[in-house]
Amino acid sequence: MNSETIAAISTALSESGIGIIRVSGSEAVDIVNKIFVSPGGRHILKDVASHTIHYGFIVDPRDESIHIDECLVSVMLSPRSFTAEDVVEINCHGGVFVVKKVLSTVLSAGARLAEPGEFSKRAFLNGRLDLSEAEAVMDVISSKSDSSLKASLNQLSGNISSKIRDIRKDILYNIAFIESALDDPEHISLDGFSEKLYGLLEVWLSEIDKLIRSNDSGRFLREGIGTVLLGKPNAGKSSVMNLLLGEDRAIVTDIAGTTRDTLEEYIRLDDIGLNLIDTAGIRDTDNAVEQIGVERARKAAENADLIIYVVDNSEADSCNVSDVTIGYLDIMKEFSDKKGIVLLNKIDISRDLPDIDFPYPVIEFSAKTGEGFERLKETISDMFYSGIKNDSDEIVITNMRHRQCLEESRNSLINVRNSLDNDMEEDFLSIDLMDAYSSLGKIIGEDIDDDLATEIFSKFCLGK
Numbered sequence: 001m002n003s004e005t006i007a008a009i010s011t012a013l014s015e016s017g018i019g020i021i022r023v024s025g026s027e028a029v030d031i032v033n034k035i036f037v038s039p040g041g042r043h044i045l046k047d048v049a050s051h052t053i054h055y056g057f058i059v060d061p062r063d064e065s066i067h068i069d070e071c072l073v074s075v076m077l078s079p080r081s082f083t084a085e086d087v088v089e090i091n092c093h094g095g096v097f098v099v100k101k102v103l104s105t106v107l108s109a110g111a112r113l114a115e116p117g118e119f120s121k122r123a124f125l126n127g128r129l130d131l132s133e134a135e136a137v138m139d140v141i142s143s144k145s146d147s148s149l150k151a152s153l154n155q156l157s158g159n160i161s162s163k164i165r166d167i168r169k170d171i172l173y174n175i176a177f178i179e180s181a182l183d184d185p186e187h188i189s190l191d192g193f194s195e196k197l198y199g200l201l202e203v204w205l206s207e208i209d210k211l212i213r214s215n216d217s218g219r220f221l222r223e224g225i226g227t228v229l230l231g232k233p234n235a236g237k238s239s240v241m242n243l244l245l246g247e248d249r250a251i252v253t254d255i256a257g258t259t260r261d262t263l264e265e266y267i268r269l270d271d272i273g274l275n276l277i278d279t280a281g282i283r284d285t286d287n288a289v290e291q292i293g294v295e296r297a298r299k300a301a302e303n304a305d306l307i308i309y310v311v312d313n314s315e316a317d318s319c320n321v322s323d324v325t326i327g328y329l330d331i332m333k334e335f336s337d338k339k340g341i342v343l344l345n346k347i348d349i350s351r352d353l354p355d356i357d358f359p360y361p362v363i364e365f366s367a368k369t370g371e372g373f374e375r376l377k378e379t380i381s382d383m384f385y386s387g388i389k390n391d392s393d394e395i396v397i398t399n400m401r402h403r404q405c406l407e408e409s410r411n412s413l414i415n416v417r418n419s420l421d422n423d424m425e426e427d428f429l430s431i432d433l434m435d436a437y438s439s440l441g442k443i444i445g446e447d448i449d450d451d452l453a454t455e456i457f458s459k460f461c462l463g464k
Helices: 028-035 096-108 118-125 131-141 146-156 159-183 193-223 237-245 288-302 313-317 321-325 328-334 373-385 400-421 426-444 450-458
Strands: 006-009 016-024 052-060 063-076 087-094 225-230 263-269 272-278 306-312 339-345 362-364
Touching: 006 096, 006 118, 016 028, 016 096, 016 118, 028 052, 028 063, 028 087, 028 096, 052 096, 063 096, 087 096, 118 131, 118 450, 131 146, 131 159, 131 426, 131 450, 146 159, 146 193, 159 193, 159 426, 193 272, 193 373, 193 400, 193 426, 225 237, 225 288, 237 263, 237 272, 237 306, 237 339, 263 373, 272 373, 306 313, 306 328, 306 373, 339 373, 362 373, 400 426
Parallel strands: 225 272, 225 306, 306 339, 339 362
Antiparallel strands: 006 016, 016 087, 052 063, 063 087, 263 272
């Protein structure tokens, strides 16, 4: 596959100042040289040094007097490039039509259109990046906050790879020791080895458990926190959503039941990403349309990471406290497996707080004045990001595939510990240790098959 030279647009297809077409492969320089001329009309790229930029024109190879676009071309020769192959990047004007026209010209000159993620896949296959670093490329692109960007850049810099390689190195050493002792028992003794290995297992399991736990926060950094606003009709859920969004996205009226369907938006509160869903007010109703909205609200809550219960505290002026909170405690019991926050909304109208022992943090809130907004952000951050320190280089696992590999390795190491507890033969120890070693290797790409690699890189965007 790597014998072919590939090309693709590496910038977004939109009206912009610059568009970049990336070309990679052994024929990259020759192919672009056919269609690129200097201001003097010469084909110069085959004679230029690596890591240089040249001004000129992309031309029609059938008639070089036809200039397709004015551009800058950068040349990066193997192995000092992203793919470790010869790479040429054409920086042309960013209009959609002209970028596509330049790409078409490159393809007509002999390149093949790259598949999604094929540049990164070549970087991996050529040893330029390991698999976890290659995956971090897309994580950087899709980062939605400073913390998620930092976690992705740390992964791209190799901190996860380094940790995994260290653990694998230790495991492999002990596998080799067992095998050597079994092959040459006269010169290599296993006396006391079980006690030593038991201690090492505790260290390895502790490090792996820490990485697995970091994934709970890492997933929220990468994807955002699935958050549902839940409450009775007219509690102010839509007003809360508009406040969090910073714009009037949801319709707000004094008429109970205005929201009939779920409304979804991604928002950032400082460095907190929320996949926020406003829902219909939960109540018994004979209205068929409203009933559908209530059912959708419940379904959204079932799939949420966080439920924000919005309570209309202003009803405390005219109602018994139990009337204000009626139904809420039942709803909270229904979703007791979820993390939750109670917003006593409309605090600007009434300060008469209900004396109710809610099972979640309670925040006095006003969607009108913004009171309680900062405390809400702090509470969410403590709930979901408490294990991540923004000023540290702590390793955070954001990739679910990595977590699965870590869990496989953990299970194998637990099997080793169980074998030690049951005085099993050393052969069994070696087998499970090798399984743990292989599972960790999948993270960095040392123990994966071609089909898995293809599946991983197929999820990348074109041009990467």
